[in-house]
Amino acid sequence: MRDPRGVEANESDQPAVSAGSLTGDGPADGGAPAGSAGEAELTGVGTSGRLPSTATGGDGDHTGKRIVREIMSGSALVSVLAVVVALVIGGLLIAVTDKRVAAASGYFFAEPGNTFAAAWTAVSEAYGALLRGATYDPGARTWLGQLGIFETLTFATPLILAGLAVTIAFRAGLFNIGAQGQIILGATFAGAVGFGLDLPPVIHLLAVIVAGAIGGAIWGGIAGVLKARTGAHEVIVTIMLNYIALSLVLYLLKNQLKAPGSTNPVSPAMKDSAVFPLLLGDNFRLHAGFLLAVVAVVAIAWLLNRSTLGFELRAIGANPSAARTAGMIVSRGYIVVMLISGALAGLAGVAQISGTEKSLDSEVAGSIGFDAITVALLGRSTPWGTFFAALLFGAFKAGGTSMAVNADVSIDIVLVVQSLIVLFIAAPPLIRAMFRLKTPSTRGAGA
């Protein structure tokens, strides 16, 4: 049923004139200034302003060649440079606002060295604390404090899952901003099963996981169905669903899900049989949810790169019109991908409620849903890329806390650095211009 010719058309991504209708992206595609394939994904030039799937993380046959090409073309280099530049700007902010630097700059012209020394101290203290907090800190008093690396993994767990949710939607050309709401719904469903039911140990945890996935899938599915049936833009719908989810959980926490006897809108604690077992004993928070996340990465990588469904989703993302011509049902693809995406975000909710939080409140999703977007962007919309991006952001979270305590630098600087990283990665021409890198040849880029 799937015409191989349609496939080819999609791979070489001839911009079907019908795809962009009259909006002018068609002819522009060939000469997209963004250059290489990996970049086109973020520039939105490819197909009608949508995020087309990238050819970078694509099919496995050419993976080896592609990695070589990636490094040669500097795509990976751009990512590294983006991180460096973002850290430098963050460092400047830290230095400029530091009290000692301000004091030293009072006599800048008499002794300029002092100002720079103070700035160096401030920045190295802050980033040093960040690094130690995220990996290994010999000076800390507790095991947990010493081996921050496990805290990094703990923070990364929901980010991996929610990042995957955004990634898979990206690949089908949908922008799921609603991970936040899907996490809340997933956690609510998981919580209802986790503290509401009495089940035997292993079965209980499995039921919680399934319930969370269903909760998230429902919320994601609403956006998918509306997109497929009415054309409602998924960005708007998912943003609105985030807020509806928050109101819904606040309502439930005031009524059905409230812990008896409590005056706060907090649910009862999860039953012991419904929480993830700890992986490293009681001293660390790292729980089996991390394993679930790794399994999810492998599964989604397989789904996207090896399965028929994943191929279909990528085709839809790359060029919906071509996919339709090749006999794929685009609207069904939208619904399916949003169900999967929602389920993954729901699992992130499970990781929160069964892993670290242990009870439901309205803050259960924290800022994970929004961090997930930046994680997916940093990971260039590939499952393993998302995994490592989530580890980096987990490290930022774990280290940021220690930085706030030990170096008196507010954890908000982490937000600044994270968003700058994504901005720079999304605009490779900017980084290239900054470092005078050669623009890679567009040949063979595929997009």
Place this chain on the structure above:
Amino acid sequence: MSTVIKTEPNAFKDQLAVRSWKLPLTFGALALFAILVFAIFGPDGRATFRLSQDGDAWQLPDLVLPAKPVGILAAAGCVALAILSYLQTKLEGRTRRSVSNAFTVLFVLGLLVWIIGGTKSQNITLVGLFTGAMLIITPLVFGSLSGVLCERSGVVNIAIEGQLLAGAFTAALVGSITGNAYAALVAAAAAGVLVSVLLAAFSIKYLVNQIIVGVVLNVLVAGLTGFLFEKIMKIKVQGVTVYNDPPHLPNLPIPLLSDIPMLGPMFFRQSIIGYLMLVLVAVIWFGLFRTRWGLRVRAVGEHPQAADTMGINVNRTRFINVLAGGAVAGVGGAYFTLVAVSSFSKDMTGGLGFIALAALIFGRWNPIGAFLAALLFGVAGNLQSILSLAVTPIDGQFLAMLPYALTILAVSGLVGKSRAPAASGEPYIKG
């Protein structure tokens, strides 16, 4: 005699307009809800609306409505309008705007009386409800206007939240340093423009996906203001925070006009930012729909090639509009720190930028529509906070959901199709 003449245009019309039954169906469902909830199971209480506040020059008597009869009337009206909508769709292919507007007004009235009639506590001052709403909606309208300016020219602005937050922060900081509220206002506009420069540069020059830029800018501004808030605004000199103490912009009631019952407190007892909002709504509407500039902007947003062919510089038009939008949203942000509360706090915009986005969409990308949508959202939000302690037939959280739910209905075409400018979100590359 006229069979041929009569059938021809009708057939032609049918072909042109695809008949959509969504609207009559939605109205039918809502009318059914009205019959059940407002009429049959309506509360027996009375809904008292106070039309005047104590200090008003002219006092109007209280409006006391028995909840059940009014509910029955509203339900009957809803049913009639739903039938009318069905007939119009059948005969003309579409429901007239006047019918859907009347339905909305009647349904909201029924809902209001039902909620207040069923509430066991106090009387509701209708004036208070609307004047309170005006306080909420001021930043909302500024945010929406920013969105209108950007999206009409073809740039999606998800960064409204960031622009508002940047405006709020800068107004507080500059206001505290200079002690001058007007300088703070200008600085806030500049901060909004700064966010816009990033939005425009990345999305127009570097062709980064506009939604991504918007999302990331929100995070960036939240992080930056949060960081500087901790580092600068918390500095205390002799126990007083010196950098977070902006001056307050006073309310300036307009003589005579402010004494008009209902309208006076709503529109004519505002701060300068509030008046600026009313002026901007009118000016931007006039500019977009009645001037050459507006025609060009809309052309750029709908069909950039055509505009380019006619000699309009597409990307420059977009750049200018995005910057203007930033200035507008920045001023709206200043409202938080110069009028509403006299200090900045972390993330104080609290997602209002996204409600502004909702109002923009619900108001069909039209300044006046966005203003009315913001008014509706503001009333719902204010009603929620007024009723938060009372025992009501409907939980406040559902009122809080209202703006978002309505927006989803609007974008999915269930309650009137809300259509974005055709090229919104599409980068334009000349060639």
